[in-house]
Structures are given as structure tokens and as C-alpha cells.
Amino acid sequence: MTQFFNKFYKNQSQLYKIILLAFTTIFIVFIFPKSGRFKYDFEKGKPWQSENLYAPFNFAIEKSSEEILKEENNIKSNATYYFNLNDSVKKQVEKKLATELDLVISDTLEYPKRRLIRNSSKELLEQIYKVGFLDQDINLPNSTKSVLLISNEEVLNTNYGSLFVQDSLNNTISNFINTTNVKEFKSEISNVIYNSILPNLTYNESLTNKVIEENLDKISPTRGSVEKQTLIISKGEVVEGEKYKVLKSLEAQYESQIWTTYNYYWIVFAYTLLVALALLMLLLFLKKYRYDIYLNNTKVTFIFFNIFIMVLLTTLIINYNSKYIYVIPITILPLVIKAFFDARLGLFTHVITILLLGSIVPNSYEYMFLQIIAGIVTILTVSELYKRANLFISVGQITLVYVIAYFAFYVIHEGSIENLEFENFVLFVLCGLATLFVQPIIYIYEKLFGLVSDVSLLELSDTNTKLLKRLSNEAPGTFHHSLNVANLAEACANEIGANAMLVRVGALYHDIGKINNPTYFTENQSSGLNPHDELSPKESAKIIIDHTLKGIEIAKKYNLPERVIDFIRTHHGTSVVYYFYSKEKVSDPEVDINLFRYPGPIPFSKETAILMMCDSVEAASKSLSNPTTPKFNEFVEKIVEKQLSEGQFLNSNITLKEIQLIKKVLKAKLANIYHLRIEYPE
Structure with a gap:
């Protein structure tokens, strides 16, 4: 029994994802229409694009609403x-x-x-x-x-x-x-x-x-009938007149006929297969390309929840009046996913959602083409969402793409623009305006799911926040060090295409644990007295190492996001406080090095790896005497190579090429900071 529970505990994350997949599939299938769907799309006055159509069963020709109204009158x-x-x-x-x-x-x-x-x-x-x-x-x-x-x-x-x-x-x-x-x-x-x-x-x-x-009750809704296997329309024939009425009758009776329990269960089973397959593809994508997100069940739940909301809204509009389907701001989905994760995942999630909706919307090919193109434009154009102007410009571009694509489809179908329905353009404009609500939606999601977006990062980067104010007052040297590290890290992130805003915020808060004992850190020792002189190397090392744990406690007390706390956890990785280790080794050659080692973990993203390099380089640069460019180059190479040799970047998904670019930026920045000035006359 114990073995069973241990196995269950180890696999509980996988079990949760299976349950999440099952329940999301059930909910989506539940709101889907359960009738059979007519597999042909056609419009009045346009050629029949499919193969010759024969009646699949006997059916009556339904009277149009105009014909019934005429009989009633x-x-x-x-x-x-x-x-x-x-x-x-x-x-x-x-x-x-x-x-x-x-x-x-x-x-x-x-x-x-x-x-x-x-x-x-x-x-x-x-x-x-x-x-x-x-x-x-x-x-x-x-x-x-x-x-x-x-x-x-x-x-x-x-x-x-x-x-x-x-x-x-x-x-x-x-x-x-x-x-x-x-x-x-x-x-x-x-x-x-x-x-x-x-x-x-x-x-x-x-x-x-x-x-x-x-x-009036005696009025028959039908007139005449079509026998099974009767040719209804040939390929290329124009859909108009009696043929249009027969096709509409077939479509209506096919989709609204009373299905037997046997047929109903087959339809539900088929929908379940399609939905489960699409959601499974999303999980496999996360596992292969976004494994850190895949491991976080909250984030996986968040993605599935957004897909369900979009399917629900679209289904409600279809049930009300399908002509308003383009009012639904589907592009909010890739915007939200991109804001919290990345563009690639945002686009993939958007495509999966559109594939799901393609099985229930009218004119599915046209709908899917428009929405996928709009999603691509959303991913390519929306950057720095925290800047209001960027969002307005991107929404304008998305709306324009909708209008152009719809216009192209209309001309292809009609061959002219004489009867162009301008009210559909109004729907696209309304869709664009609805997309602007992405900002409050992101804020709500941050509170519900504990996620962090670039908008929140921008707020946290303000040095007037309560915690950073406290850091500047109680540990001014550490605060100045954090600002320098933030500038270096931001420049490095921009160079390799990492999240510059995230790494800047992480750098600003990475040393907040030093607030508790600021004078035990050299950057805050302005009086010339060093309290470590009265402590043993082990005690000193413990105080230095504990600033990461204290920092995590303070960060949670001030409700900092987990993505920011990750920088506090990892900015020293599993490195050794080598100064005090060397000092202790003099008196005790057999001393355990692990007593002087940070608990980790090592960096597990490009951003946290950047912070480790920048933090070490900036802190050590203060010890250089008579700094010159060759000294900086040698100095940066030595620190980064040491971290590489210790395996600090094994989990950070950063390449050697990117590390070389980071070293190049660090050398240039340090040279600019410590450049020699001319001596001014007294």
C-alpha cells in the first residue's frame, strides 16, 4: 500500500493533467451543438464547389419563411x-x-x-x-x-x-x-x-x-419531397432558385433531425475524439518545447481555461445569431498567452482553438483563414504591451487585416463588390474595440492565477516601490549595486533576445535579503569597520549565504511574483563563498566545502543565468585597481568561465554563442563605466 501511495505521489502532476484534459474535453463537448453537421458550405448565387451532390436520404423541401408568410396572409x-x-x-x-x-x-x-x-x-x-x-x-x-x-x-x-x-x-x-x-x-x-x-x-x-x-395550424412547412439518391446539384452549377431551396432544406433537416440515441452517442464520441486530440497536441507541445510551463499545473490550467472561455463565447454567439460571430475578440487569446508566456506558445494555442471552433462555425474555411491570419498579425505586431500606444496600433492593424481578408473572400465568391455588406466591417471594428479590454483581463488573471505580465513588471521596476525604498534607505550600497546589475542585465538580455523587463526587475530585487544585516556586506560598510572581523569564517559564511533565504521570505511578505523570486533563489546558484572558505581552510584543511556553498538552485532560464553573470561581474569589478580594457576582458572571461566550469548554466537553456555575446556586452559596459577621465585644473 505504501508503495502505491509513493507511486501515486510521484505521478500526481501527470494525473492532474490527465484529469484536466478529460474535464476540459467534457466541458467543451457539452457546449458544442450535438446535431450532425452539414459538411458542405454554400452561398446563394455562387457556384457549387464540391462534387456532385445526391440526396443522402428522403427529405421534404421546406418552404421559405416568405412562402409561409404569404400563405398566412x-x-x-x-x-x-x-x-x-x-x-x-x-x-x-x-x-x-x-x-x-x-x-x-x-x-x-x-x-x-x-x-x-x-x-x-x-x-x-x-x-x-x-x-x-x-x-x-x-x-x-x-x-x-x-x-x-x-x-x-x-x-x-x-x-x-x-x-x-x-x-x-x-x-x-x-x-x-x-x-x-x-x-x-x-x-x-x-x-x-x-x-x-x-x-x-x-x-x-x-x-x-x-x-x-x-x-394557420394546417399550413404545411414543406412542399414536395426529394427521394434518396436523387441528384440535387452538380459541381460548378450556380446555387440559386429551386436548387438553393432544396439545399437549405437538406442542410436544415440534416442538422435538426431527431437523432436516435445511437446516433447521438456516436456524434458525442466523435466530438470527444476531436477535442481531446487537439488538447493533447497542446500538452505535447508544452512538454517538448515549454517544459517549465508543462511542469507548472497552474499555468497549464490557465491555458486550458482560456481556450474553454473562447469556445464558450463563440458557441453562445452561434446559438444566438451566427452572423455576429466576428464580434468575438478571438485575438485576445494569443495576446494573453504572449503577455504571460511567449509568442510561440500564444500562436500555437490560438491555432488549436481555431481548429476546435472550425467544426462548429459556418463557412469554416473562411473563418479559420481570417482568425489564423489575425492571430499571426497579433503575435508579430504586439510588443511591449505595457505601452498603451503599442496596443492601439496593433488593434488597428488586426482590424485592417480582418477587413482586407474578408473583402478578398467576398470578391472571390461574388466576382464584384456591388452587394458588399458593410455591416460586417462594423463587426470587425467592434471586435477590435473589444480587444482593447485585454489590459483589464490581464490584471484579473494576474490576481486569479498568480501570474506576472510585463505590465506588472513595469510597475515593479519603479524604484519608488515600498520595498526598493526600504532597500535604498537601509542598504544604500546594495541598492546602488542592484541598479548597476539591472542596467548590465537589461543590456545583455536585449543582446540575446531574452526578456529584458523581467531580468531588470529580477536584478533590482535579487539582493533584498541584505536588508536584515546590511553592514555585513562590503558595499554597505561606509565606516571602515567590518563586523566579520569578530566572527568565525563559518558564521560569516552563514550570514552571507542566508541573504538568499531571507530575500525569499521578504519577497513573499511583499507579495512579489514567483518569477521575480526565482532570481533571488538562483542568482548565486550552488557557488561557494570562496573568501571565507579559504580563510577557514587555513585553520582546518579538512573543512567541508558544502558549509560554504549556496543552497541553489542553479539558474533555470536565460534571464536568471544573465543575472548570475552580471551580479558576479559587477560585484567583483569593485575590487579592480587601475582598471583597463585588457583587465576587464580578462576579468569577465575568468568569472564567466568559472561559472561554466562549475555547471551553473546547465539548466538555463542558454547557448555558448549567447554567453559569448553576454561577455562582449559586459566588457563594453564595464569599460564605459570605469573609463578614465581627464584631470581638470584646480
């Missing part, structure tokens, strides 16, 4: 309207009419005329109720529209224009009187009708709408 415009007919109203009105006639007709009026008025009024009323009197005009656009009158006894079919309504009652009475011989009694007849008449028709809106909805 046709049903609504030809719909039958329903009215409720109240048969009892007519009898009520007839009784009321008799009463009104008795009140209106004067007894002095001759009998024939009284009878004429009565008969005419009853005839007019009969004429109105024969068709029906509506309580309100519902303003149907077509007066000849068919309507149904529903009563307890029967259902009558008529047209809307024949119904009488309140607004047209006056015209009805006038027309009736003008066709009879009762013109002189128009006023009496009108009063009788107006006082007696009541509507016997009521619009049944609920029934009408119910019938319309039932007819």
Missing part, C-alpha cells in the same frame, strides 16, 4: 368572419315600431298617408332585418368578404358589404325613401326607425380567431 385575408344573429330582436323592434308610429303620426293626417307611412316604415325595417343590423363596423377591408350569421335556427352565408351598420343607417333610409312615394314624410319615417331599431348582429371575434388559427 392569404388565409387571414380570405378568412370567414362569424356573427351571432339574435332572432328575438326583430319582434321587439316591431312592437316598439307600432308604439313609435302611434306617437309620430298625427290623427289629422289622412288615412291613406298614415297607412303609407306605416307600411313604408315596416317595409324598411323588414329590409334591414332581412340581412341584419350590426352593432359596430369592424372595418373589414373587403366588403365582399364572406361572413356567416349564426342563429339558433340556422346559419346564413352572406357578404359583409350587405350588412347594415349604424354609420350607414342614414344613407339606407334616404335611399329607401327616394325610391318610394313618401319623400314628404322622410322626417317622420327617419325618427320612427331611429327610435325603434336595435342591432341583431354581434361580431363573434373568439370564434373567428379560433377558425383562423386552426387554418
Whole structure:
């Protein structure tokens, strides 16, 4: 059991990466669309670029939204309207009419005329109720529209224009009187009708709408069908008209058909293979070319997290409306990776992410081409991200590349620019503006993952920071030494293409451990007294060696990033405090040299190796008397060769050529610092 746990402990880092790979794959596959994807890209009015296409299965031709809308409008415009007919109203009105006639007709009026008025009024009323009197005009656009009158006894079919309504009652009475011989009694007849008449028709809106909805539900979303193995379109044929509709139907039904459980699991399995393979390639890249990052699980998690976020954002936009896909600022990914690691890893991560997205986005070839080109431009143009002007210029260049590449694709497809969609250019501009948010995103990532970017390094390089202020006040000689080392290291880093900002910051903080006992270090001994005179060589060596451990403690107390603390750990490597070792050896020839050796580790990057060389050379240069150029050359060669022979640079991935360039810079810089000046007259 103990052996098992020991083996588990030794391989826990590898196990974590396997679990991380598995969970990232699961999350990405989970948010991916699970339907089958139509493997052909096509656009209306453009040639079919693929091979001859035959129907893979029987499918129906879907109607376009315009066709369905036209059918809906046709049903609504030809719909039958329903009215409720109240048969009892007519009898009520007839009784009321008799009463009104008795009140209106004067007894002095001759009998024939009284009878004429009565008969005419009853005839007019009969004429109105024969068709029906509506309580309100519902303003149907077509007066000849068919309507149904529903009563307890029967259902009558008529047209809307024949119904009488309140607004047209006056015209009805006038027309009736003008066709009879009762013109002189128009006023009496009108009063009788107006006082007696009541509507016997009521619009049944609920029934009408119910019938319309039932007819709308009967609209078929398809028209006709295509049999399996039927030729749909030939290679080179223009996609338009009926062929375009058939292709859209095939695409829609292929991607939205209800998959069986068997098919669904196959699709999920296939997506899992693709995603896992892409992420595995990223892990293998890290293991082969960025092994220090591969060993750091936090950094690996950070990279995978960024990939997942980009896939998630893109999937959400595709589900909402795929035409806005270019609003997603994908180039933030290589920017962030480059800011924390390097350009090569940033580009590789960007390409892996684009390959993942290529399986779900429309027009995948065009999308992948645009995004990969934009990623390359991002890596090549964005440098010194902490300078705001550089970021704005780079974002402008990225946006311009998007516009140019999209324009080229459009002309290739269309053959002209007549129908160029300028709103897509607006999307590219919005994408560029969104990319500017990379600065606050980097800040958030620094806090979440404990990483450090060039922006933070720039802040740490300010000599007015609390820790450097303390160093300058309590150990001014060490502070001056650190400034000189920083200048030398920065020049060397620029010469070989290393991270100059990182090595400068590392140099500024590498000796902060001397704050605890500043007078035990010669650069701070201004009074001429040396406290080591009262100590044994072993005690003195321990104080000197401990400044690296004390420095690490102070750095953590002030929350310095791990990348900066690495310079404190490694700037002496496993070298020996040779002065006190030689002194002790006089009295004890058998003394253990390891008592005078720094605990290490040795430098494990180009930057930490540069600091070791510059620190040793700058500190030892103070001991030179009557410095000359030959002395500097010999002096630098001796120190660096000694470090090489001790194997201090074995883990730093630095080449002999680069070491030669560093020695050249150190010789030139020291010659400039200690150049002879002319003697000024008193």
C-alpha cells in the first residue's frame, strides 16, 4: 500500500493533467451543438464547389419563411368572419315600431298617408332585418368578404358589404325613401326607425380567431419531397432558385433531425475524439518545447481555461445569431498567452482553438483563414504591451487585416463588390474595440492565477516601490549595486533576445535579503569597520549565504511574483563563498566545502543565468585597481568561465554563442563605466 501511495505521489502532476484534459474535453463537448453537421458550405448565387451532390436520404423541401408568410396572409385575408344573429330582436323592434308610429303620426293626417307611412316604415325595417343590423363596423377591408350569421335556427352565408351598420343607417333610409312615394314624410319615417331599431348582429371575434388559427395550424412547412439518391446539384452549377431551396432544406433537416440515441452517442464520441486530440497536441507541445510551463499545473490550467472561455463565447454567439460571430475578440487569446508566456506558445494555442471552433462555425474555411491570419498579425505586431500606444496600433492593424481578408473572400465568391455588406466591417471594428479590454483581463488573471505580465513588471521596476525604498534607505550600497546589475542585465538580455523587463526587475530585487544585516556586506560598510572581523569564517559564511533565504521570505511578505523570486533563489546558484572558505581552510584543511556553498538552485532560464553573470561581474569589478580594457576582458572571461566550469548554466537553456555575446556586452559596459577621465585644473 505504501508503495502505491509513493507511486501515486510521484505521478500526481501527470494525473492532474490527465484529469484536466478529460474535464476540459467534457466541458467543451457539452457546449458544442450535438446535431450532425452539414459538411458542405454554400452561398446563394455562387457556384457549387464540391462534387456532385445526391440526396443522402428522403427529405421534404421546406418552404421559405416568405412562402409561409404569404400563405398566412392569404388565409387571414380570405378568412370567414362569424356573427351571432339574435332572432328575438326583430319582434321587439316591431312592437316598439307600432308604439313609435302611434306617437309620430298625427290623427289629422289622412288615412291613406298614415297607412303609407306605416307600411313604408315596416317595409324598411323588414329590409334591414332581412340581412341584419350590426352593432359596430369592424372595418373589414373587403366588403365582399364572406361572413356567416349564426342563429339558433340556422346559419346564413352572406357578404359583409350587405350588412347594415349604424354609420350607414342614414344613407339606407334616404335611399329607401327616394325610391318610394313618401319623400314628404322622410322626417317622420327617419325618427320612427331611429327610435325603434336595435342591432341583431354581434361580431363573434373568439370564434373567428379560433377558425383562423386552426387554418394557420394546417399550413404545411414543406412542399414536395426529394427521394434518396436523387441528384440535387452538380459541381460548378450556380446555387440559386429551386436548387438553393432544396439545399437549405437538406442542410436544415440534416442538422435538426431527431437523432436516435445511437446516433447521438456516436456524434458525442466523435466530438470527444476531436477535442481531446487537439488538447493533447497542446500538452505535447508544452512538454517538448515549454517544459517549465508543462511542469507548472497552474499555468497549464490557465491555458486550458482560456481556450474553454473562447469556445464558450463563440458557441453562445452561434446559438444566438451566427452572423455576429466576428464580434468575438478571438485575438485576445494569443495576446494573453504572449503577455504571460511567449509568442510561440500564444500562436500555437490560438491555432488549436481555431481548429476546435472550425467544426462548429459556418463557412469554416473562411473563418479559420481570417482568425489564423489575425492571430499571426497579433503575435508579430504586439510588443511591449505595457505601452498603451503599442496596443492601439496593433488593434488597428488586426482590424485592417480582418477587413482586407474578408473583402478578398467576398470578391472571390461574388466576382464584384456591388452587394458588399458593410455591416460586417462594423463587426470587425467592434471586435477590435473589444480587444482593447485585454489590459483589464490581464490584471484579473494576474490576481486569479498568480501570474506576472510585463505590465506588472513595469510597475515593479519603479524604484519608488515600498520595498526598493526600504532597500535604498537601509542598504544604500546594495541598492546602488542592484541598479548597476539591472542596467548590465537589461543590456545583455536585449543582446540575446531574452526578456529584458523581467531580468531588470529580477536584478533590482535579487539582493533584498541584505536588508536584515546590511553592514555585513562590503558595499554597505561606509565606516571602515567590518563586523566579520569578530566572527568565525563559518558564521560569516552563514550570514552571507542566508541573504538568499531571507530575500525569499521578504519577497513573499511583499507579495512579489514567483518569477521575480526565482532570481533571488538562483542568482548565486550552488557557488561557494570562496573568501571565507579559504580563510577557514587555513585553520582546518579538512573543512567541508558544502558549509560554504549556496543552497541553489542553479539558474533555470536565460534571464536568471544573465543575472548570475552580471551580479558576479559587477560585484567583483569593485575590487579592480587601475582598471583597463585588457583587465576587464580578462576579468569577465575568468568569472564567466568559472561559472561554466562549475555547471551553473546547465539548466538555463542558454547557448555558448549567447554567453559569448553576454561577455562582449559586459566588457563594453564595464569599460564605459570605469573609463578614465581627464584631470581638470584646480
